[in-house]
Amino acid sequence: MKPGQQFALIIGIVFVLLGVAGFIPGLVQPPTADPDAVNLGVTNGYGYLLGLFPVNLIHNLVHLIVGLLGIIGSLSLGSARLYSGAFAISYWLIALMGLFPPTQSTLGLMPIFGNNVWFNAMAAAIATYFGFIAKPDLAELREQDLRNQAASTKS
Numbered sequence: 001m002k003p004g005q006q007f008a009l010i011i012g013i014v015f016v017l018l019g020v021a022g023f024i025p026g027l028v029q030p031p032t033a034d035p036d037a038v039n040l041g042v043t044n045g046y047g048y049l050l051g052l053f054p055v056n057l058i059h060n061l062v063h064l065i066v067g068l069l070g071i072i073g074s075l076s077l078g079s080a081r082l083y084s085g086a087f088a089i090s091y092w093l094i095a096l097m098g099l100f101p102p103t104q105s106t107l108g109l110m111p112i113f114g115n116n117v118w119f120n121a122m123a124a125a126i127a128t129y130f131g132f133i134a135k136p137d138l139a140e141l142r143e144q145d146l147r148n149q150a151a152s153t154k155s
Helices: 003-021 057-073 077-097 115-133 138-154
Strands: 047-049 053-055
Touching (some): 003 077, 003 115, 053 115
């Protein structure tokens, strides 16, 4: 498994764990920010995961989906790079949205303020490296293509 695939797998596992943890009441503390003050319309499951990260039901579901996509994306180098690039663009945008009060609730759907901002920016920065900067050499890509072709001819 190449480093880009390892990143997709690791970030996938982390996000699945975050998504699952958001559904465990003992890991989610009562919210410190009033849902009305942050324009949050979906208050189901609203609280602070590990006392640090504001989450709600939709946020937890997004974490699960992003995590599962990362795990699936880790299966090949090409899909891992695609996942990392899409993750980087999306999470840079989400981090920026978390800086401005009108967009901190993602149109009232999920909280992306507070500690979510730096966490999302950090994850986006690492994903930027694996999605856009780190270039696999041609031998790695050719080797992956040959394995994929061999697997498809066996089926």
